[in-house]
Structures are given as C-alpha cells and as structure tokens.
Amino acid sequence: MALEKIISITGPAVYVPGNDIDTDRIIPARFMKCIVFDGLGEFLFYDVRKNADGTDRPHPLNEARFKRATILLSGANFGCGSSREHAPQAIQKYGFKAVIAENFAEIFLGNCTTLGLPCATASREDIAKIAAVVAQEPTAEVVIDVVKQEVRFAGQTVKAEVRASARDALIHGRWDPIGELLDGLPAVQTTAAKLPYLAA
Amino acid sequence: MRKSLFEKVWDAHAVRTLANGQTQLLVGTHLIHEVTSPQAFGMLRDLGLKVAMPHRTFATVDHIVPTDQFAEPYRDPLAQAMMEELRKNCASTGITFFDRASGKQGIVHIVGPEQGITQPGTTIACGDSHTSTHGAFGAIAFGIGTTQIRDVLATQTMALGKLKVRRIEVSGKLLPGVYAKDVILHIIRTLGVNGGTGFAYEYAGEVFDRFTMEERMTVCNMSIEGGARAGYVNPDETTFAYLQGRPYSPKAAQWDAAVANWKSFASDPGCHYDDVVKIAAADIAPTVTWGINPGQAIAINESIPDAAKTNVVDEKASIEEALAYMKLTPGAPIKGTKIDVAFLGSCTNGRLSDFQEVARFLKGRKVAAGVKAIAVPGSQIVALQCIAQGIDRVFSDAGFEWREAGCSMCLAMNPDKLIGDQLCASSSNRNFKGRQGSPTGRTILMSPLMVAAAAVNGSIADAREVFAVN
Ligand code: SF4
16 A cells, blocks of 8 residues: 655644643543544544633634644653544644654554654754744744654754654655555464464 | 563564564454444445454443443433444454343453453453553553554554563562552552553562452553553463463363463563562552542652652642642642542452452441442443342442443543542542543542542541551
C-alpha cells in the first residue's frame, strides 16, 4: 500500500499550555462511545473548552484567531493515560497535522505515527519561542521539517526531534505498517507452528 | 546466553524485522471488547481484509454494559449499538464472544485468566491499556490502539520496538492491612508515572513469590500507570495451580508438557536487566492518591503535599493544579477527607479475593449515611462465586449496592458516574480529571479494604483502625 511520504508539515500553530495532558483530557471518555471515528474532532479538549451548559470557556482552541491552526504545541508528557486511539484521532479529525511537545507518552506517540501525525519534541525554551511568535501573529507559518528535525518560524530555526523509528516511517511513507505486516503472513505461520499453544 | 522472560517470549514470537527496524511480533492471543474494536473491524472491511486467526481472538463486553440492567435494549442507544456491532463482528468472523448470556462475560482482563486463555510464555494484545494485567501469568501483554487492533485482526501480528526490562524486587513481608494495590501505588509513587517509559517491568522478590495470582494481577494491571508498556511475574507453581482445570487450559494429557514449556520461559538466574529497583515491603503503607494521576499518592498517615514546600517549578505547578482540582487543603491530613461515593470493582480489584477480603471485615458494619457505595464484580463468574459464598449479602446488608459485572464506575462509558464534584473512594486504577464521568468528579485510589473503610467511616480512613486489622 502506497502511503504519502510525510517530509514536512507547514501551517499555523496554536499553543495549548500544560504538562501531563492526558488522553482523558484530550478526549473525555464519554465521547468515545462511537462506532466510527468521524466527528470526534469537535469534542477535542471538550471539558476544558466547554462549560457544563455547552458554552465556551477560555481556551486557545476557542479563539477565532487560532481556528486555522494545523500544528498543536504543548508541554511535557503529552498524551499520557489511555492507549485508546480516540485521542490522536480526535486531534487529527479536528484538523491538526502534527504535534510539538517537550515529550510524549509512549503509546500515544506510536498511535499518532500510525495515523501519519508526526510528534516532534522540542525544548521548553524553544516551544516558548514558537508560542510567543504564534501569540503575536496567529497566522505565522510554522514548518516542521521531519527530515532535518527542525522547526522554522518567523525567521528562526529550532531543533525538533522526531524519534528515529517514527521519522523513518513518516519520510518513507511506511507510517502505516499494514502492508508490510501482510507481506509477512507466510513467515507468521512458520513462527506460530513452533509454539505449542498455537500449533495445537 | 541467559535471558529474561521478556526476551524469551519476545524471541519466540518475533516473526521478522521490518524495514523501520521494528519487529513483526506474533500475537498469540488477541482479546477484544466493544469500545475499541468496531472501528478496527470497519478498517478491515474498508481494506477488504479477513481476520487471520479467529480461533486466537476472544471477545467480551465490559465498558458500556449497565451494571443495573441486564435486559436489552439498554437505555443508551449508543451502548446498545456497540453491543450489537460486536455481536455482529464476532458472528461474521467466527470469533468466540463471551456475551452476557454466556454467563462468562466480564471485564476483559478478568475473563482471560478466568477462562485459562491467559497462559505463561505467550503474547497477548488487547485494545485496552490495562492489558498488562495478563503479565501476572508470565505472558507479555500489550495494550494497543485501534489501528494496531486492525493489524492484529488482519495478520495476528503487530509492529513493535523491543522494550528494555526493569526488575522490581519487593523483599520482606507486607505489614497487616497492606495489599497488592498498595504495592503498586507505592511503586508508581516511587518511580513516577513516566518512570517506566520504554520498559517492561519484571516484578519479583519474596512478596511476589508469596502473592496469589489475583494479587499479582492487581500489580501488573497498573504497570501502565507507571509508564511501563508491560509488566510481568515469572510463572511458578502458584501460576500452574491457578491454571489447572480452567476451560482453555491444556487438558490432562498435555498438562505436564505444557508446564515444562511454561517453566522454560521464566527468567534465567543471573540474566541481564537494564535496570534493577529494590523496595522493602516494610516501607509500604496503605496508600491513597491525593491528586490527578496515580503517582500523586501518599501513605494514609502522611499529609497532603504543599506546593509551597517545593522549589521545583514543575512539581509546584502540578501540585497546585491537582489540589485545585481535588479541592484538598495543602498540608492537611488526607485522613478525614469526606467522601460521597465508594466504588469497589474494576479490573484492578474486582476479583473474588478482593470481595472476600472486604467481606471478612465488613460483616456487621454499615455504610455511613450519605455515602453511595457500589460493589461491582469484575465478571459474571466472580459474581456467582460471591453469591455462592454469601458475600453479596454481606455487602448489601452493609448498604452497598450489589451490581452486575462490568467496568462500571472505573470510567464514564456506562450509567455509573459521579455527579458534580463528588469525591469517590475507588479501588480502580485511574484518578485522572473527569475519569469517573463528571468533568469535576474527584477520585482517590486505594485498596478495596480502604474503600470499605472510607465507606463505613464516611471519610478517608485507615482500614487498620476502622477494622482493627493486625
Ligand atoms: S475496569 Fe476500568 S481500567 Fe479496567 S478495562 Fe474496564 S474501564 Fe478499563
């Protein structure tokens, strides 16, 4: 299966500050009762974006000037918590094409990569620099260069690491492993035949 | 070469190395449930793919089932739709489904072991973070996302990078009133919620040697809360005794060979570990959380942390955020914090021994006025065992609502939810903001007996005092 080679992501960014933003915060569990993922985007960060009566609370994603953002900026340990893919799905369905944070929870990062959603890690200082530019000028173009592992914005360049395995998968169009896994099916049978609990 | 259990299981299931350096890993057992599987079946249909090994795939329904209603349709049409979707997907692909009518339904991490499906030396995957539970049997069990569920359905494999192994040894003897739940809360508190990133945890030492399978499951269950992708205990006689005679366990004629094979997977003495952590059992007290992640925990006699007492900027901010949400006073004792709800159940602590242990002490006691207390067996089989032993009566006589098997108030996907900023003493595994169904609901995690103590007392209490445990 031929997949798009994800070399770089370009677009406006929005900064959602905070450390340890967990998957329940990204998409509250009660919105995960769905049979398809479509429509999850509107519930992204719901409980911090909305009051109980459905009216808006102050949140960057509620600000008109950030509505077009396609790059999400945040703090440390982003995406901790549940293994459910609803969180990366909600981020992608909302319209984000990449996330930059200080670091990411393991399962979350894997799930994002499989959706072709690059997760780049940058230092706190550098994220603050990008956030400062974005706050000033929400339409500023931010470029995440997956190959060079850097972020370029407003004439500045900062380092942004994309984990080697994820980077390789993204730039070679192998971020969804299904094709390669299917190719391995004959070898799967051989491995299974050697295991008593599977051979039986 | 001497190898750890993790390496042996990994090597036995490694099909090949993929272009990106990850391993195509064979998943011997795939467990599925109603919440994370329907989208995966949808993707499979879109791609025109079939289920590769339906006989190695087992389904149950747990997250969305109402625990106060058996008859369908459920009040929530979406829950009903998920139920029917799973039924349809299993029927059309030939997957065994432990539906509610089977009498074997329950939380997926309780059903697998109960049926003898969870076995040593195997790999297990399930679209649920707490799949690490199955590691109690010396299996390597991973929580996976929906796209990986699709991969496993289509190929019985997934792409994965190898983990490092950290051995966590708990030596000595636990004090009376200290349980498996306290052990894991203590470990997470010590190593941090991210301490396990990139690792599989091997739990060992005298405490684990003595633990029952159910206690081992409680600890392995919460590995993920400490950031570890998997957690396991080496298989031993306790493991084999538990498995003997279960529906999917090897039958008599194959039993000895199976045990010999299982034993061969145990970590070799002197094998390499990437890290070793030693903990003294005597240092572990009944532990409760005070914040909004499972690592924000203290011993019952400690006071609530005070942001003013730390100079670490991050720590200050996270204490402040947690206490603002929890509406707790910095520096105050956690003991005496009023509760509104007591929840006993979940895949962490919803097994027979959890209810047995609480019943021993709860007999003749009453839930405090104004506290809503619910007891939810983790599976229909656990429920039946409790009923046979009169345990359900002990709970109802004490003022607990005795419910049908399911995930219940562990998360907000069924009618059991906190209301407003209710505070819940909970035997579950996550105290994230909003986890129990109300965006402002508050959760304090603890052992089952501590939940019972809080229920009886009306506030967070030391079970050793409330029930004279010694
Ligand atoms: S009991 Fe809770 S943690 Fe366990 S499977 Fe159900 S929802 Fe997940």
